[in-house]
Amino acid sequence: xxxxxxxxxxxxxxxxxxxxxxxxxxxxxxxxxxxxxxxxxxxxxxxxxxxxxxxxxxxxxxxxxxxxxxxxxxxxxxxxxxxxxxxxxxxxxxxxxxxxxxxxxxxxxxxxxxxxxxxxxxxxxxxxxxxxxxxxxxxxxxx
Numbered sequence: 001x002x003x004x005x006x007x008x009x010x011x012x013x014x015x016x017x018x019x020x021x022x023x024x025x026x027x028x029x030x031x032x033x034x035x036x037x038x039x040x041x042x043x044x045x046x047x048x049x050x051x052x053x054x055x056x057x058x059x060x061x062x063x064x065x066x067x068x069x070x071x072x073x074x075x076x077x078x079x080x081x082x083x084x085x086x087x088x089x090x091x092x093x094x095x096x097x098x099x100x101x102x103x104x105x106x107x108x109x110x111x112x113x114x115x116x117x118x119x120x121x122x123x124x125x126x127x128x129x130x131x132x133x134x135x136x137x138x139x140x141x142x143x
Contacts, residue, residue, distance in 0.1 A: 003030040003115060007039035007089040010063065011115050014085075014092050017062035018044040019120035021055040024097065024128035027106065028115040040115055042092045045100040045128055049080040056083040056094045063087065097128050 003011075011028045018026050023044035032039040046052045056074075063069050073086040082099045085092040093105060 002113075003032050003039040004089060007032075008115060010067070010087055010090040011040050011042050012118060013062055013066050014042050014059045014090065015044075015117045015121035017059040018042075018055050018094070019118065019124055021058045022046070022051065023055045023094070023121075024124055025100070025126070026117060026121040026124045028117060029109040029112040030115050031109060031112050034112060038086075038089060038091050040090045041105070041109060042090060043095070043100070043105055044093070044124075045095045045097045047097050047128075049096060052083055052094050052096050053077070053080040056080075056085060056092075059085060059092055059094070100128065 007030075015026050015028060023046055026042070026044045028040055028042045030039065031041055044055060046055055056077075060071060060074070063071075069087065071085040071087050071092075074083070075086075076083040081096045082103075083094045085094075095103070095105075
């Protein structure tokens with residue numbers, strides 16, 4: 001079994017929305033063979049809580065605008081460290097960079113096939129590490 005066309009469409013729109021809000025390390029997995037509750041997971045991260053919320057809000061707004069759908073569940077808004085948007089066919093995880101490293105969802109789903117993403121989303125790969133290195137360098141220069 002593979003992700004449905006609908007799930008692939010949701011992933012494309014959500015990934016582009018995340019990239020538009022400067023998310024880091026966007027990746028999508030086809031989890032339809034191992035989970036019965038959803039077809040795909042989309043992962044994205046950001047270096048601060050405000051950006052995590054902004055990315056989640058943009059994903060929700062774009063899916064509402066383009067497909068007229070809202071998530072059946074949205075969790076994590078209070079702390080904005082890990083916001084989950086459940087669209088049934090696709091579950092979107094927008095995580096603070098620290099949570100992304102700690103929970104390492106990629107490790108759990110690494111055996112699942114990756115889904116194709118828009119070019120803007122593909123270009124975000126490695127941006128989390130790049131941002132962390134720049135922040136560390138800035139901290140060193142400040143001291």
